[in-house]
Amino acid sequence: MSAEPIKHRILIVDDEESMRDFLSIMLHREGYHVDTAVDGAQAVTHLRDHSYDLVISDMKMPRMTGMELLAHIKDRTPETVVLMVTAFSSTDEAVEAMKQGAYDYITKPFRNEEIRLIVKNALERRELRQENLALKEELGKRFSFEGLIGKSKAMQDVFTMVKKVASSPVKVLVTGESGTGKELVARAIHYNSDRRDGPFVPINCGAIPENLLESELFGHEKGSFTGAIKLKQGLFETAAGGTIFLDEIGELPAMMQVKLLRVLQEDEFRRVGGIKDIKTDVRVLAATNRHLEDAVSEGSFREDLYYRFNVIRVDLPPLRQRREDIPVMIDFFWERFTGETGVKVTEDAMRRLIDYHWPGNVRELENVIERATVLGRENEITLDCLPPNLVTGMSSSVTPLTDIPDSGMDLDAYLGEIEKEILLKALVRTDGVRKSAAGLLGITFRSIRYRLSKFGLGDDNEE
Numbered sequence: 001m002s003a004e005p006i007k008h009r010i011l012i013v014d015d016e017e018s019m020r021d022f023l024s025i026m027l028h029r030e031g032y033h034v035d036t037a038v039d040g041a042q043a044v045t046h047l048r049d050h051s052y053d054l055v056i057s058d059m060k061m062p063r064m065t066g067m068e069l070l071a072h073i074k075d076r077t078p079e080t081v082v083l084m085v086t087a088f089s090s091t092d093e094a095v096e097a098m099k100q101g102a103y104d105y106i107t108k109p110f111r112n113e114e115i116r117l118i119v120k121n122a123l124e125r126r127e128l129r130q131e132n133l134a135l136k137e138e139l140g141k142r143f144s145f146e147g148l149i150g151k152s153k154a155m156q157d158v159f160t161m162v163k164k165v166a167s168s169p170v171k172v173l174v175t176g177e178s179g180t181g182k183e184l185v186a187r188a189i190h191y192n193s194d195r196r197d198g199p200f201v202p203i204n205c206g207a208i209p210e211n212l213l214e215s216e217l218f219g220h221e222k223g224s225f226t227g228a229i230k231l232k233q234g235l236f237e238t239a240a241g242g243t244i245f246l247d248e249i250g251e252l253p254a255m256m257q258v259k260l261l262r263v264l265q266e267d268e269f270r271r272v273g274g275i276k277d278i279k280t281d282v283r284v285l286a287a288t289n290r291h292l293e294d295a296v297s298e299g300s301f302r303e304d305l306y307y308r309f310n311v312i313r314v315d316l317p318p319l320r321q322r323r324e325d326i327p328v329m330i331d332f333f334w335e336r337f338t339g340e341t342g343v344k345v346t347e348d349a350m351r352r353l354i355d356y357h358w359p360g361n362v363r364e365l366e367n368v369i370e371r372a373t374v375l376g377r378e379n380e381i382t383l384d385c386l387p388p389n390l391v392t393g394m395s396s397s398v399t400p401l402t403d404i405p406d407s408g409m410d411l412d413a414y415l416g417e418i419e420k421e422i423l424l425k426a427l428v429r430t431d432g433v434r435k436s437a438a439g440l441l442g443i444t445f446r447s448i449r450y451r452l453s454k455f456g457l458g459d460d461n462e463e
Ligand SMILES: Nc1ncnc2c1ncn2[C@@H]1O[C@H](COP(=O)(O)OP(=O)(O)OP(=O)(O)O)[C@@H](O)[C@H]1O
Pocket: 147, 148, 149, 150, 176, 177, 178, 179, 180, 181, 182, 183, 184, 185, 289, 362, 363, 366
């Protein structure tokens, strides 16, 4: 099976008949689909009715000039390539046309071979550009989903998971360190579900005082407690038809865990002080940046509630475990803050951005890029518009221990890491003056010198 090659469509615009005929016969013979127009007005009509890959236009024509036609084309169909034909005497004008977006110009008289080559090149270049655009669009689509950016396998898996679970009513637990995008994932699930037209209601379980939480979630009847001067609907009511997002679920007080469990089991709830049960019509999503398993074994989180939520779990790895997302995210945030695409990042700045530990994850990266848009030069990120802690490579690389891992640990190495981090922090604070750093840490100068050299951080210059 051989597919018919797609014919390129060319429009020739010239008031001189012999020129039109000459070009049209020659290009037709080359296998192009050729139309002709006697002036700009006729060309505009043709351009309205068909889409052309290439327009070859004379510069000097009555009524509409070649320049005017060029402006018209660049305005309407910028992807159409325009080639200007001009008399040898007016090449200045032709150069001006190129500044305005013409691909090239040919001076009359010209040879067949010349025109054949220039047309071929122009069309090839156009195709290449089209392909690039398509590729870019495709990349954009692949690396982003509902405002979530990520090219790493981990993030691609998250996108797939979100699409899969969105349409079912199943509860989802989103886990990950602070700033990894948990709320964004919850929103993506909501907006991909059939509840997308209903409300998305986030509530931070850790931020609301325990005594107000129940009424916040389930509402209260008038007079149910001092201060309940009128009936109040809770979030489970206002979120009806939509999704409720219980953020920091690990912070839910014990009493509320019991109440929530009941609501999830029976799909109904009661307002504080109420006597009738109200049916729920919400999808429940939850997030935590704690190890809920630890909270369960510690006894601070109910196991039964944990299992209710842990049916489907979306784990967002910390940014330092998916560093390949960093460059795409830089582009994305830069464009979001400035409206400009294609930010340049100098090599040393990119190295720091990729190597940094990112304890605050994507939120921290977002802040760093925003800062750079303010401090940096036009569309460029250099080392000097990055925050100092990033440049000195100092970050919290020590994960706080909540318990001794089952596999055991190396206490000396761990304490060493902590020591090193504190020393570096003190040095940053004191602009590298070791004497002041020692003072800050309550140790002697000798001691700080010894400790720094232990980590290979000492230098021989005395202060
Ligand atoms: N994959 C991503 N693509 C684009 N932006 C992201 C991504 N992940 C996070 N962000 C952005 O980073 C910021 C933090 O995200 P979000 O609030 O969802 O994190 P979180 O995990 O809920 O954090 P916390 O635990 O502190 O509440 C937001 O501004 C969000 O838009």
